[in-house]
Amino acid sequence: MDQPVPKYYKIYEKLLKQIRQGKYSENNLFPSDTELVKKFRVSRGTVREAIKLLFQQGYLVREQGKGTFVTYKKIQQDPDRLIGFTQLMRQHNIKPTALIIEKEILPAPAHTGHIMNLENGEKVVRIVRLRFGDNQPLIIERSFFSYKLFEPIINMNLETNSIYELLYEHTDTRLGDANQRIEAISAGQQEQELLEVELSTPLLLIKRLIHTDFGAVFQYSEDVYRSDRINFYTKTVPYSIDRDHHTLPLELEDHNIF
Amino acid sequence: MDQPVPKYYKIYEKLLKQIRQGKYSENNLFPSDTELVKKFRVSRGTVREAIKLLFQQGYLVREQGKGTFVTYKKIQQDPDRLIGFTQLMRQHNIKPTALIIEKEILPAPAHTGHIMNLENGEKVVRIVRLRFGDNQPLIIERSFFSYKLFEPIINMNLETNSIYELLYEHTDTRLGDANQRIEAISAGQQEQELLEVELSTPLLLIKRLIHTDFGAVFQYSEDVYRSDRINFYTKTVPYSIDRDHHTLPLELEDHNIF
DNA sequence: AATGTATAGTTGTATAGACAAGTAATTTGA
DNA sequence: TCAAATTACTTGTCTATACAACTATACATT
Numbered sequence: 289m290d291q292p293v294p295k296y297y298k299i300y301e302k303l304l305k306q307i308r309q310g311k312y313s314e315n316n317l318f319p320s321d322t323e324l325v326k327k328f329r330v331s332r333g334t335v336r337e338a339i340k341l342l343f344q345q346g347y348l349v350r351e352q353g354k355g356t357f358v359t360y361k362k363i364q365q366d367p368d369r370l371i372g373f374t375q376l377m378r379q380h381n382i383k384p385t386a387l388i389i390e391k392e393i394l395p396a397p398a399h400t401g402h403i404m405n406l407e408n409g410e411k412v413v414r415i416v417r418l419r420f421g422d423n424q425p426l427i428i429e430r431s432f433f434s435y436k437l438f439e440p441i442i443n444m445n446l447e448t449n450s451i452y453e454l455l456y457e458h459t460d461t462r463l464g465d466a467n468q469r470i471e472a473i474s475a476g477q478q479e480q481e482l483l484e485v486e487l488s489t490p491l492l493l494i495k496r497l498i499h500t501d502f503g504a505v506f507q508y509s510e511d512v513y514r515s516d517r518i519n520f521y522t523k524t525v526p527y528s529i530d531r532d533h534h535t536l537p538l539e540l541e542d543h544n545i546f
Numbered sequence: 547m548d549q550p551v552p553k554y555y556k557i558y559e560k561l562l563k564q565i566r567q568g569k570y571s572e573n574n575l576f577p578s579d580t581e582l583v584k585k586f587r588v589s590r591g592t593v594r595e596a597i598k599l600l601f602q603q604g605y606l607v608r609e610q611g612k613g614t615f616v617t618y619k620k621i622q623q624d625p626d627r628l629i630g631f632t633q634l635m636r637q638h639n640i641k642p643t644a645l646i647i648e649k650e651i652l653p654a655p656a657h658t659g660h661i662m663n664l665e666n667g668e669k670v671v672r673i674v675r676l677r678f679g680d681n682q683p684l685i686i687e688r689s690f691f692s693y694k695l696f697e698p699i700i701n702m703n704l705e706t707n708s709i710y711e712l713l714y715e716h717t718d719t720r721l722g723d724a725n726q727r728i729e730a731i732s733a734g735q736q737e738q739e740l741l742e743v744e745l746s747t748p749l750l751l752i753k754r755l756i757h758t759d760f761g762a763v764f765q766y767s768e769d770v771y772r773s774d775r776i777n778f779y780t781k782t783v784p785y786s787i788d789r790d791h792h793t794l795p796l797e798l799e800d801h802n803i804f
Numbered sequence: 805a806a807t808g809t810a811t812a813g814t815t816g817t818a819t820a821g822a823c824a825a826g827t828a829a830t831t832t833g834a
Numbered sequence: 835t836c837a838a839a840t841t842a843c844t845t846g847t848c849t850a851t852a853c854a855a856c857t858a859t860a861c862a863t864t
Contacts, residue, residue: 294847320814331849333591336815352815353856472730472748472773490730490748515730550854552817578844589819594845610845611826808863816855824847831840 296337299328303338307347307358318348318356351383359453373419373427373450383422386447389482390416393435393442400432403497404505411435413442418482425483426518431509437461437500464501468494473512483514491515554595557586561596565605565616567663568762576606576614641680644705647740648674651693651700658690661755662763669693671700676740683741684776689767695719695758721764724756731770741772749773 312318319327324335339356342348350356373384396404396412406412412432419427441454455461475489483491492513500506570576577585582593597614600606608614654662654670664670670690677685699712713719733747741749750771756764 296847322814331851333850334848337847350815351857353813353858355814355857470728470750472750472771474746474748488732488746490732492728492730492750513730550817554817580844589821591820592818595817608845609827611828611843613827613844806864808861810859810861812857812859814855814857817853819852820850822847822849825845827842827844829841829843831838833838834836 295328295330296334296341299324299330299335299338300341303342304347307342312358316358318358320355383420384450385420385423387418387420388415388447389418389428390414391446396432400508404432404434404508406434406505413438415446417446421518424517426514428479428482428512429509430511431507433507434505437504437506461506462501463506464499464503466496466498468496470494479512483512485514553586553588554592554599557582557588557593557596558599561600562605563663565600566757566762570616574616576616578613641678643678643681645676645678646673646705647676647686648672649704654690658766662690662692662766664692664763671696673704675704679775682775684772686737686740686770687767688769689765691765692763695762695764719758719764722757724754726752726754728752737770741770743772750776 306312321332321335321339324339325332328335339348339350343350346359348356349359392414393411394414395409396406400406400412401408401410404412413435415429415431415433417429417431418425419429437459440459441451444454444458446454452463455463471493473491473493475483475485475487475491477487479485479489479491480487485491492515494511494513496507496509496511497505498507498509564570579590579593579597582597583590586593597606597608601608605616606614607617650672651669652672653667654664658664658670659666659668662670671693673687673689673691675687675689676683677687695717698717699709702712702716704712710721713721729751731749731751733741733743733745733749735745737743737747737749738745743749750773752769752771754765754767754769756766758764
């Protein structure tokens with residue numbers, strides 16, 4: 289009787305509309321809880337309910353002590369599909385940052401071109417990034433991107449921004465299938481230095497191949513994880529066999545949060 | 547540094563555990579907000595925050611005016627996925643065999659019982675198997691099975707048969723929710739001997755927890771893979787990070803869990 | 805110049821209370 | 835007997851307040 293539509297939902301709709309209009313685009317700074325309380329003349333719990341919706345849908349990021357910020361567009365709606373490192377960290381309230389170690393444009397090396405199914409001599413962008421969560425080094429990411437697809441965002445800030453978010457914001461490229469292969473390796477010299485571990489520490493190596501929705505390869509990367517700090521977790525596991533290397537596939541079921 | 551674990555999160559963990567144990571299985575009726583407020587001695591907002599998590603993850607449904615109900619996630623996957631290593635090997639024309647290294651029945655050790663959500667002193671079957679593909683050692687499988695569920699097939703031939711096939715053939719137990727966590731480790735002595743690798747070779751460690759379709763834990767296992775011979779392959783789903791609280795010794799009063 | 809220290813502002817968590825809205829069973833009244 | 839009203843519950847929304855945890859800035863001290 290009183291209100292068929294809850295206040296928090298009306299506030300959510302209004303804020304979403306404003307976000308879409310780019311109202312908070314400078315610095316992406318979003319009003320604080322207190323400001324919204326005054327603006328809408330409701331209690332803080334109510335505005336937080338609205339903000340929570342926007343956060344869950346990927347429009348906002350909140351940082352304790354700093355404020356609330358707008359993130360352009362959600363990357364993925366389906367949480368079981370490809371999630372970027374950045375989003376994952378945000379979901380856990382961990383500050384994601386990155387350091388560019390290397391960045392160059394070159395014709396695809398034979399092996400890489402083969403994996404990525406590129407034309408002979410087609411250019412790729414090679415980027416090595418060290419990724420941090422709350423300023424602790426977690427992952428070395430050695431990526432090759434299709435130059436053709438990556439070119440529009442190549443000069444943007446890749447240290448504080450999610451590559452996938454930049455991609456979605458500034459291009460029409462949309463990501464599709466991804467797959468990955470997981471191995472165990474020993475820390476070499478670069479891993480030792482960047483990840484701050486002992487030589488020969490066992491690490492996870494994840495080889496990922498990410499396609500666009502049209503089937504072209506967007507990215508091939510070999511990521512090295514500090515296994516003691518970040519775990520690989522899956523709920524469903526298809527499997528495949530690689531006859532070339534005499535590696536076998538793997539089935540399995542899943543498991544749980546300990 | 548160490549951020550304290552919020553109350554609502556601990557309550558969430560505790561309730562999830564109880565749901566998995568089938569505590570609210572009759573009529574699926576879940577305690578009302580008010581009951582939980584009394585039980586945990588917190589405010590309603592706090593229990594609702596915990597319930598919200600369970601709702602978002604699909605464990606609960608709420609109906610205004612009626613109450614809160616448990617929804618069991620039943621099996622959604624094809625039986626192929628549950629068949630396991632044996633079936634996989636057959637599909638690729640590789641001869642699967644296994645060698646039982648250890649097999650015993652014992653009361654669940656504290657840590658294992660905790661992970662598997664077992665009653666205090668409940669029995670488990672511990673089996674260590676070395677699994678081969680074409681007579682090459684591939685996996686050390688260190689499993690704990692719920693004795694209650696495993697008992698019907700305990701004396702069958704586990705060296706040439708798939709445990710899951712035996713299970714489906716001779717019992718009514720059906721597998722449901724499952725997931726796994728992947729880490730990298732160094733080969734220790736047993737790995738060296740059984741998998742025939744050097745000491746300190748990097749290996750994959752997969753921790754799996756497999757539930758029945760009623761939510762009880764059927765199996766917990768820690769499997770060690772020769773990473774040079776077997777690759778782990780998935781089509782989606784990246785990393786996960788722990789909020790890192792395995793709390794709860796057993797059976798305190800509910801309001802004492804903080 | 806470097807370093808520590810208030811402090812003001814932010815989000816995160818928690819409390820206690822209130823009323824609205826929906827459901828189911830019981831009671832009441834014709 | 836039947837239907838309406840009452841009631842006792844449930845979840846949904848909202849308010850008001852408080853403190854904890856964290857960040858950035860300004861300022862003081864060394």
